[in-house]
Amino acid sequence: MIRALHRWPGLLALALVTILGLSGAALSVFPAAERIAAPQAEAGLTVAALADRIQAVYPGVEQIRRSPSGRITAYWFDQGAPGAAVINPATGEGVASADPNQAERWLTNLHRSLFLGDGGRIAMAAGAAAMLILSLSGATLVARRVGGWRRWFSPLRGPLAGRLHVEIARIAVIGLVLSSTTALWMTASTFDLLPDGGVLPADPTEVSGEIGFALDQMATLLQTPVAELR
Template identity: 40%
Template sequence: DAKHGGDTLRVDPRTGAVLGAYAPGAFMTWMRDLHRSFFSGDMGRGVSGVVALVMALLSLSGVVLLARKMGGWRKLLARSTGDRSQRWHSAAGRLSVPGLILLSVTGLYMSGVTFGLIDDGMALEPAYPSQVTQGPHAAVADLKALKAVDIADLRELEFPKPEDSNGVITLRTASGDGYVDQASGEWLGYQAHTLARQVYETVYQLHTGEGYWWLSLLCGLCVSIVPLLAITGTLIWWQRRTLTPTLRGNVGAQQADTVVLVGSQSANTWAFASAVHDALTNAGHAVHTATMNSLQPRYRQAKRLLVLTSTYGDGHAPDSASAFLARLQHAQLGPEVAVAVLGFGDSRFKQFCAYAQRVQDALSDAGCSTLLPLATVDRGDAEAFSKWGDDLAEQLGVALHLQPVRV
């Protein structure tokens, strides 16, 4: 597009021939105003900047959380674990995050430019020429300065009015701005972009994809995955919100002779804990089952403490056990409380059941006696879980009928 005497025209970039007046379509104008300001002027532009900031923070924090879940940065691209929603969410995140980070960070930069918080280098203009070559105007196709500019680098081309014999052509490019003589086609003045302007031009191209069709395509694909990311993220949030199941006969913490504490990142460990709770309750025990973060300073009647916990990522505590070790330091359990720790995990990870081992060591350091040695369940292995149940039944001297668990 080019400006000519106040009008905006469509021009053939190969020949310079005028193709007609340019007027942006109503739909594209609507989309532009929605994207830049939500149809609300400066207030909308501010909101757009905040949205870019939020998107950048969500994207970056999502990468950190994914790396933590996968067991470190080196395993960031390894096969995902978890239920279907978690696997789809991880896959969608890997595909969309590069584009989202690029668009949000560049959008945040451009928002800062809009409000004068970041210098874009546009204040420095080339000196307007005092003399021009007299004579007939050269054809656009013969303008040497214009012919030397790659079309991808062209930002703005403005022609003077036809009757203005002393007028000059204003040419703005990705590398600099200047004025071109209408008669000779040579530069009359040129100002190379400062570093600030170069940064702006680079960010502008990265954000819009102008001149880089492949970048536009990749960013478009990344953005198209966002609905899947939102849906799976909502499902995961809802699953965690409803993580703790309704347990039959769950007595108060101070009335229980058996306390079952659960550390879980998803609903899987809770499924096993529910089976243990029901089996002990059916065997006549007063059972209190809760999250590991619900550890009490003391349990007045508890004789045994059973801890069922998963390990998150590279040996970390799952969400429902994040405060357990800190709370344990202030708990008064002692040798009268016998403990058994059952760890759940995936042996494909280097830190298989590492958090369960930390819990076992911490309980031993707290002076608790051992009901059963640490045992582990690899990827929901029903046989390993059943064997642990048999060992527990033998120690308690009762028959425990653990219901099969499917995860």
């Protein structure tokens, strides 16, 4: 039963699982490359100081974002024209275009939806579910072959192809289970199938009516390090 459960999902979802795996592996390179290329903020720099530096260069700045890789991107309007750039936190100046990487965007759309919208997202979720079934059933078969979970890394016997398959599986199964589970979680989140525990803050009962408050005088920005900016 377990062997059939391991075999048929793999055969039926071979193309989807292959696309998921290859595109996901390719996408994993971009954050690392971005981390290497993006100027990083010095330790202890606050959001207030960073915003002040950027505003000195781009007076019309309206939004500042920090990606998980540490890349700072600023968005502004200059005489009604929108602008954006990757920022050097040390100077507040733009050092690169903020336009999205077209190869990364193409791979992301392929990985998430096969360029088919919601239908493609459901198909890729099915591929992730098949990968999860493959991983769990394969782990059970490995444990049965070696004589139990405690002997997971015990030496193997048999044909080279079979041993190679099991050796790779014993190392990769944790990553495959984690990847497929998070993929299903993200799909459920996309379709609003998960409970939303977020609570919106209440609207203030009074406002000062003042505008143009200096960024370097805002208490929250003064207390927030750039490393916590999102």
